[in-house]
Amino acid sequence: MTLDQQLLAAASGIVAASHRCYQRGWSPATSSNYSQRLDEHAIAITCSGMDKGSLQTAGVMAVDLDGQPLTDGKPSAETLLHTQLYKRFPDCGAVLHTHSQQACVISRCLSQCDALELEGYEIAKAFTGIRSHETTLHIPIFTNSQDIPALAAVVDAYCAQRDDLRAYIIRGHGLYVWGAAMNDCWRHLEALEYMLECHLLEIRMQA
Numbered sequence: 001m002t003l004d005q006q007l008l009a010a011a012s013g014i015v016a017a018s019h020r021c022y023q024r025g026w027s028p029a030t031s032s033n034y035s036q037r038l039d040e041h042a043i044a045i046t047c048s049g050m051d052k053g054s055l056q057t058a059g060v061m062a063v064d065l066d067g068q069p070l071t072d073g074k075p076s077a078e079t080l081l082h083t084q085l086y087k088r089f090p091d092c093g094a095v096l097h098t099h100s101q102q103a104c105v106i107s108r109c110l111s112q113c114d115a116l117e118l119e120g121y122e123i124a125k126a127f128t129g130i131r132s133h134e135t136t137l138h139i140p141i142f143t144n145s146q147d148i149p150a151l152a153a154v155v156d157a158y159c160a161q162r163d164d165l166r167a168y169i170i171r172g173h174g175l176y177v178w179g180a181a182m183n184d185c186w187r188h189l190e191a192l193e194y195m196l197e198c199h200l201l202e203i204r205m206q207a
């Protein structure tokens with residue numbers, strides 16, 4: 001398959017995920033970005049500033065793992081946060097980044113915490129490799145920054161210290177989650193957003 005053919009196939013999956021994220025309210029106002037691995041050196045990723053409810057395959061481009069364009073277009077501003085995950089985890093095949101209210105609000109409420117521990121959720125089994133609700137999902141919370149290369153370095157250093165990471169949150173911003181393929185990544189995202197919605201509900205009920 002040529003790069004263009006690989007890109008088109010990946011873009012179709014990205015567009016489908018994009019429309020679902022937008023419909024769920026997780027990707028408002030051109031926010032969020034999504035990517036899928038093309039091969040060991042390249043990924044498909046959403047272009048900068050695209051409305052995620054009306055994204056089409058032309059709004060997806062190819063970049064190398066240093067974030068350099070391989071096809072026409074301007075890649076997402078957060079491209080290096082995607083390439084960091086593909087470089088760090090060779091079995092990472094797709095990355096979804098959303099700006100959901102629950103990820104934004106919870107991380108703002110937990111202003112003194114550098115991680116969220118999600119415990120006892122049956123739906124945690126939606127994550128590949130988790131077989132019991134008696135699992136604690138450790139979700140680090142990183143400080144938001146417009147310096148994406150610096151933030152990617154912070155995330156990468158954290159990933160190097162733990163082998164159980166499945167997602168992370170950027171405070172007041174949104175979450176990143178990944179998987180071996182786009183369908184796995186979507187399942188992980190849907191489960192995580194559900195757990196965050198539950199967690200937010202618990203905070204509100206305890207208030």
Ligand SMILES: [Zn+2]
Binds near residue numbers: 031032033078098173
């Ligand atoms: Zn973002």
